[in-house]
Amino acid sequence: MELKIADLTKEFGHFTAVDHLNITMTSGVYGLLGVNGAGKTTLMRMLCTLLRPTSGKITCNGRDILKMDGKYREILGYLPQDFGYYPDFTVEKYLLYIASIKGIRPAAAKKRVRELIAGVGLQKAARKKMKQLSGGMLRRAGIAQAMLNDPKILILDEPTAGLDPNERIRFRNLISELAENRLVLLSTHIVSDVEYIANEILLMKEGKILHNGTAAELLGTMTEGVWKCFVNKSEVEKYMKKYKISNMKSEAHDVELRIISAKKPMADAELVDANLEDLFLYYFGEKAGDSNADF
Amino acid sequence: MTAMLIFEIKKILVKPVNKIVLLVLTAALLVGSFLTLRDVTYTTEGGEVLRGISAAKELKSVKNEWKGELTEDVLWQVIEENQKILAETPNLDEAFVKQQGLRDIHEMLNNGFAGFDEWDYYRADSLSPEEAAGIYQIRVDSLKEYLSREEVKNTFSEKEKEFLISQWENLKTPFYYEYAEGWKALLDSQYLPTLMTLLVVILGALVAGIFSDEYSWKADSIFFSSKLGRNKAVLSKISAGFLITTVLYWASILLFTIIILGALGVGGANCPVQLGESNWMSIYNWTYLQKYFFVTIGGYVGSMFITLLAMTVSAVTRSTVIAVVIPFALSCAPMFLGRITVLTRIISFFPDMLLRICTYHDEFLLCGIGGKVMGVFTFLIPLYVVLCLVIVPVLYLIYKKAEVK
Numbered sequence: 047m048e049l050k051i052a053d054l055t056k057e058f059g060h061f062t063a064v065d066h067l068n069i070t071m072t073s074g075v076y077g078l079l080g081v082n083g084a085g086k087t088t089l090m091r092m093l094c095t096l097l098r099p100t101s102g103k104i105t106c107n108g109r110d111i112l113k114m115d116g117k118y119r120e121i122l123g124y125l126p127q128d129f130g131y132y133p134d135f136t137v138e139k140y141l142l143y144i145a146s147i148k149g150i151r152p153a154a155a156k157k158r159v160r161e162l163i164a165g166v167g168l169q170k171a172a173r174k175k176m177k178q179l180s181g182g183m184l185r186r187a188g189i190a191q192a193m194l195n196d197p198k199i200l201i202l203d204e205p206t207a208g209l210d211p212n213e214r215i216r217f218r219n220l221i222s223e224l225a226e227n228r229l230v231l232l233s234t235h236i237v238s239d240v241e242y243i244a245n246e247i248l249l250m251k252e253g254k255i256l257h258n259g260t261a262a263e264l265l266g267t268m269t270e271g272v273w274k275c276f277v278n279k280s281e282v283e284k285y286m287k288k289y290k291i292s293n294m295k296s297e298a299h300d301v302e303l304r305i306i307s308a309k310k311p312m313a314d315a316e317l318v319d320a321n322l323e324d325l326f327l328y329y330f331g332e333k334a335g336d337s338n339a340d341f
Numbered sequence: 342m343t344a345m346l347i348f349e350i351k352k353i354l355v356k357p358v359n360k361i362v363l364l365v366l367t368a369a370l371l372v373g374s375f376l377t378l379r380d381v382t383y384t385t386e387g388g389e390v391l392r393g394i395s396a397a398k399e400l401k402s403v404k405n406e407w408k409g410e411l412t413e414d415v416l417w418q419v420i421e422e423n424q425k426i427l428a429e430t431p432n433l434d435e436a437f438v439k440q441q442g443l444r445d446i447h448e449m450l451n452n453g454f455a456g457f458d459e460w461d462y463y464r465a466d467s468l469s470p471e472e473a474a475g476i477y478q479i480r481v482d483s484l485k486e487y488l489s490r491e492e493v494k495n496t497f498s499e500k501e502k503e504f505l506i507s508q509w510e511n512l513k514t515p516f517y518y519e520y521a522e523g524w525k526a527l528l529d530s531q532y533l534p535t536l537m538t539l540l541v542v543i544l545g546a547l548v549a550g551i552f553s554d555e556y557s558w559k560a561d562s563i564f565f566s567s568k569l570g571r572n573k574a575v576l577s578k579i580s581a582g583f584l585i586t587t588v589l590y591w592a593s594i595l596l597f598t599i600i601i602l603g604a605l606g607v608g609g610a611n612c613p614v615q616l617g618e619s620n621w622m623s624i625y626n627w628t629y630l631q632k633y634f635f636v637t638i639g640g641y642v643g644s645m646f647i648t649l650l651a652m653t654v655s656a657v658t659r660s661t662v663i664a665v666v667i668p669f670a671l672s673c674a675p676m677f678l679g680r681i682t683v684l685t686r687i688i689s690f691f692p693d694m695l696l697r698i699c700t701y702h703d704e705f706l707l708c709g710i711g712g713k714v715m716g717v718f719t720f721l722i723p724l725y726v727v728l729c730l731v732i733v734p735v736l737y738l739i740y741k742k743a744e745v746k
Contacts, residue, residue: 058746094566096745120568130559134355143348147567147574152344191563 047107047198047229048072049093054102056088056253063088065253066102075225077240078233080250081330086233087127089250090203093231094124106199120149123197127204127233129188133177137168137187140176144191155194162190166220182213189217193224200230206239218242237322247322249329256329265320270308272324275315276300285311292327306331342573349551349581359547366543370536370593374600377532381522381605384438397522397605403442404520405608411446411516413474419446420470427466445616446518452621453480457487477514480621484509501707504714508624516616521609523602524629528636528699529617533597537640537696538672540593544644545651545668547589548582552656552740553664561745575740579652579733586648587641594637614702623703624716636698639722643695646725647671649732656740672696689717692725 049071056064063085078086091097093104095111095118104111111118131140138159145155163172166186171179179187185205192200205221206214214236221232222243234240240247247264249256257267272292277285282301285291289311293304304318305311306328320328353359383396391399407415422443430436440447450465453476465473487493488502497505527533555561564570610630614620617629627635647668655664672693679688688694689706698718706717 091562091745094562095571096562096565098744116568116572119566119570122566124563124566126559126562128559128562130555130561130563132352132355132558132560134357135352139348139351143345143352144563144567146344146348147564147569149568149573155344195568 048105049199049229050105050108051089051093052102052105054089054092054104055100056085056092056097057100062253064092064099067253067255069248069255069258071229071231071246073227073229074245075221075230075232075243077244077247078231078250079235079237079240079247079326080233081235084250084330085253086250087203088253090124090126090201090231090233093199093201094122095119116149120195121198123192123195123200125185125188125192125202125205127207129184131176131184131187133175135176136173137163137176137179138172140187141191141194145194148195150195158194159190162193165193166190181208182210182217185209185213185217186220189220189224198228200224200228202230202232204234205232206234206236214239237326241322249325251330261322264325265322268306268320268325268328270306270328271310271317272320273305273307273311273315274302274318275305275312276302277312290327290331292324292331342577345569345574345577346580346584349577350584352554353547353551353581353585356550362543362546366540366589366593369539370597373532373536374597377526377530377597377601378604380530381526383441386438388438394604400441400522401520401606401608404445404522406442407446408519409517411449411518413515415515415518416446416450416473416476417470419443420450420465420468420473423447423465445521448618449516449616449621450476452618453483457483480512481506481509497705497707498709498714500709500712500714501705504707505624505705508626508716512613512615512626516613517611518616519609519612520606521612521616521629523605523607524609524612524633525617526605527598527601528614528629528632529619531700533636534697534699536593536597537644538693540590541644541647541668541672541693541696544586544589544648546665547585548648549651549655549664549667550661551578551582551652553659553661556659557661561743565743565745571741575737578740579736582648582652583645586645590641590644594640598633598637620703622705624705624707625702625718627702632699632702635702635718635722639695639698639718642722642725642729643692646692646695646729646732649729649736653732653736653739656736656743690721690724692721694718695721695725 051067051069054064054067055062067089078089080086088097092099098112106114106118132143135143141159141162142155145159146152150158163169166189168183168186168190171183176184176187189205192202202221206217209217218239221230225243232240232244241261246258246260248258249264257264276297277300279301282294282303285303285305290306291303292306295302304324305315306324378393381393381396381400383391383399385391407419409415423440426436426439430439447465450468450473451461454468454472455461455464484506488497488505555564564574567574611628614623614625614627614629614632625635650671651664651667654667655661658664671691675688675691675693678684694701694717702718707714708717708720710720
């Protein structure tokens, strides 16, 4: 299985959401990491044939996915960011309906739906209406529908957004279980999601892939170090304006800062190993002093 | 495909608002049937007014005394009988009771002899038997006289005038007569067109969300990324709209028909519609049974077109609210716009006309295609069948090519 994106561009008027993007993916879990508005959802929608590219193309094993039409979608599973459903259908009916539009025969669909309901732990909620489910249950129903056709390509757009920590961990584990022998592309802006389950990480910014590789490879691209230091509370603002701060922890008298900087920010700063959150901030973060900073 | 279709129909029927809409339809159907039956009355010699089934039983008995062709001899006898009643019963209310058996023929004579566009309730009472015998020729002559009037000179072209006269001349005479209260209640009252208008609005509300709900529920991404989401699943949506329209339309119309004809009787199916009080001027030479087929099939074609249009609007605008407005606007607005003289001609080609064949078949609404003049309904039914056939592939392509932005 090879999914190849070649010179892919998507423009909405004058705004370029995906900009001449090139990447090739085979089996494994790919984590698409980027801030909101980086173009992740647009890219995923093009991968799911929901949007037509302005230019460039996506091929699956050498064939244009738009020309493959139903043949491509037959091997595709998709969980969108805004997972929509039919509020008055029960979970079981909802899954049976999705099975029908995925071309699964009714008898096989019943069996598959039973298996997946058990697999995602929704047995007790199977007869509940979709509108009565909690956020976590809805996400599980969402992953179940994506898995109905046992897809070779599984695309998950922000699958853990809005879940509480327990649900997020359970959901991550579920995705890991399902990832075997298929290509999973997982988009998120939650670093720990990809840290735990992605084999390869794609860093996306302003419609382009900045870097891709394993976590270690990406950490190796950082040209600045990560420094741990303690500063007086009154000095925090000064450091925030001057440096990218990946973490800040208040102690009794001081504040522990995790600073990303090429130079040692202060005499008693200690160089520590970088993690993915540092990497995220390194590529996507701003200093509090930057004009466009989100602080 | 069948499984998808069943789910599409379930999607429509499980919506709470649609359940309410279906209850409204059932209630309207039952109330409409009750009121239609209640309008059929018979007054006994004791002055008691019977309604519905019991009235129908009495009317059938007295009206069928005149069953058969309304030849000169029969009309002669009717006039004589009427004059006898009036002579013996000076009180008009009491006379009315005795006239109930010949009331239909009495009204036909009133229509025929009052003048082309006039009405005289007592005209038949002053007719001699000799005069009454010429009613069929007088009907045609009165039309010719009307068409030669100065004020209508430019209303119709020569071809249209010829068509109108030939239609009136071609009407089979003498009229066949028998008790036909069931058909008259069904087809000559306002209840059937009202039911059809209500049906279209309700059908519109039901089908309006078939396409747009995928967007409003944000279920579009999964729908379109599924294997059949851009082909068979779209067809199943169109089929669901078609089935809902077909089943609900025919179930409602047939239920209404069964209730009315079941209660009032099916007799009179072969009577010409011109025997009905308000149909004297009809340019369509139908029997009541033929009128029933025209009215119901025309209504079905009109309803189907309007619901298909609502579905198309739903697919294009992605808004259920806008789609719901379409059937309402198309079935109600032309009634008011038609009163504006400039728009009358255009409005007569609107699909809502097919819901009101009952009401408008006695008006001189004509159209000419390739030099051939015909009644507007003869043209509208095939026209809207063709438009329905055109709209289906357009709707399919619109939804098939939709993008999720």
